Amino acid sequence: MCRSIKTLRPPFEESVTEEDMRAAALQYVRKISGFRRPAAHNAEAFDAAVDAVAEATEKLLSSLVVRGAS
Numbered sequence: 001m002c003r004s005i006k007t008l009r010p011p012f013e014e015s016v017t018e019e020d021m022r023a024a025a026l027q028y029v030r031k032i033s034g035f036r037r038p039a040a041h042n043a044e045a046f047d048a049a050v051d052a053v054a055e056a057t058e059k060l061l062s063s064l065v066v067r068g069a070s
Contacts, residue, residue, distance in 0.1 A: 008057070010066045018054075021061070025053035 005024045008016045029049045030036055038046040 009061055009064055011068075016061060018058075021057045022050070022054045025050045025057055028053050 005027045007013065008020060008024060013020070029046060033042075033046060033049070035042065035046060
């Protein structure tokens, strides 16, 4: 879907920062909405979506069990 979003789970990435998750969320919301930067009247919805996707990403990554990881 969006080639600029990188895989954030081990073994592809050992350490993932909040900034990494937020950047991926931003790319996802940009792709889905079709906006690089939304107009002022859409900014609140856009920012809320980025926050929600970043939160979901953090929950997902903290819940995954990667076999063979120590």
